[in-house]
Amino acid sequence: MAFSTIVSDISYRDRPEDDNRTIRSSNSIVGYARSARSFASTAATSVSIAGSISSQLHGGYGHSLTRSWQSERQLTKSMLVYPLFISDNENDATSIPSLPDQKRWGLKTLVPYLETLVRKGLRSVILFGVPLKPGTKDALGTCADDPKGPVIQAIRLIRAKFPELYIVADVCLCEYTSHGHCGILREDGGLNNQLSVDRISDVALAYAEAGAHCVAPSDMNDGRIRAIKLKLIEAGVAHKVMLMSYAAKFSGCLYGPFRDAAGSVPQFGDRKCYQLPPGGRGLARRAIRRDIEEGADVIMVSRLPIDSTLSHIHKVKPASAYLDIISDAKEIGRDLPIAAYQVSGEFAMIHAAANAGVFDLKAMAFESLEGILRAGATIIVTYWVPDMLNWLER
Numbered sequence: 001m002a003f004s005t006i007v008s009d010i011s012y013r014d015r016p017e018d019d020n021r022t023i024r025s026s027n028s029i030v031g032y033a034r035s036a037r038s039f040a041s042t043a044a045t046s047v048s049i050a051g052s053i054s055s056q057l058h059g060g061y062g063h064s065l066t067r068s069w070q071s072e073r074q075l076t077k078s079m080l081v082y083p084l085f086i087s088d089n090e091n092d093a094t095s096i097p098s099l100p101d102q103k104r105w106g107l108k109t110l111v112p113y114l115e116t117l118v119r120k121g122l123r124s125v126i127l128f129g130v131p132l133k134p135g136t137k138d139a140l141g142t143c144a145d146d147p148k149g150p151v152i153q154a155i156r157l158i159r160a161k162f163p164e165l166y167i168v169a170d171v172c173l174c175e176y177t178s179h180g181h182c183g184i185l186r187e188d189g190g191l192n193n194q195l196s197v198d199r200i201s202d203v204a205l206a207y208a209e210a211g212a213h214c215v216a217p218s219d220m221n222d223g224r225i226r227a228i229k230l231k232l233i234e235a236g237v238a239h240k241v242m243l244m245s246y247a248a249k250f251s252g253c254l255y256g257p258f259r260d261a262a263g264s265v266p267q268f269g270d271r272k273c274y275q276l277p278p279g280g281r282g283l284a285r286r287a288i289r290r291d292i293e294e295g296a297d298v299i300m301v302s303r304l305p306i307d308s309t310l311s312h313i314h315k316v317k318p319a320s321a322y323l324d325i326i327s328d329a330k331e332i333g334r335d336l337p338i339a340a341y342q343v344s345g346e347f348a349m350i351h352a353a354a355n356a357g358v359f360d361l362k363a364m365a366f367e368s369l370e371g372i373l374r375a376g377a378t379i380i381v382t383y384w385v386p387d388m389l390n391w392l393e394r
């Protein structure tokens, strides 16, 4: 836009008269350039406005409140989901060495821990089962939907003790299979997709019937979203159970140094044939589209199998490496909520760097979550939840 046009426009806008019909006519604008007060004031400043008035931005974020208005979405407690690892040792409160301030909980230790967090505004948790007792794992992952297993018991307990808390149940077999893979295997060691989907959908239904508000399959078997949705409909619970798909779950470097926490590392092979390759943006878009068509209510973007199993953090790639996928998910799933799982590795890395004096822990925690929000997520699963409940006002 030419400068003279801007001046005309500004002076026109400042014009005291009220003839709206002529105001709307672009041909008439030049005619009102007579009271060019804005030209005089602009010329009097030291700011050179060359071409466009939009060069001046500072006025829009000069105050802390107006800075917060610049975000499309504000970080709030209600958008956070806290991952909880529940073992079959009811007195468990074991620190997880690779995850600062995080513990594995048992059914007896969980309630007092949650009481504190709920009081501070915790709204939602996602549950992962960690069977530790010998003999609990087999080829079919039988223990996954055992009514006496850690997840189903934890769902019932939390529903009873904290009726307001929203419960997401991660659904996978790898914590429960003797081979550590996310499904049932063929003789050649590959996944038997049909049997795996049958089994995964049974497990999802069992969690839903135990009282989970949301089931979140993280296994990446083809067609499991449709199978779960159909079973939820058949059982008459589809109207009250949300189906959150880990649609874009990327494989990482397996077999890393952090196997101490849960013990679901594959005994042979890796998960690269069913989790997405890190460079596979197009594949991720196809997986997101497919899962929406199969009936997912929420799409989740996640990078690390470690976040579902706590067994292989490996070489850490931060969530920021996958912000483009979150943005893709928001574009493809325009009408769905988008969830992002902030990787445990990034959480650990921020702690390590803050301890080394690289940056301030709290400032970086906020920056990391705001980046995920900006990319398009409205639900964030993160280990920062206990801290954020202290730091956020609402």
Ligand SMILES: [Zn+2]
Pocket: 172, 173, 174, 175, 181, 182, 218, 219, 308
């Ligand atoms: Zn798995």
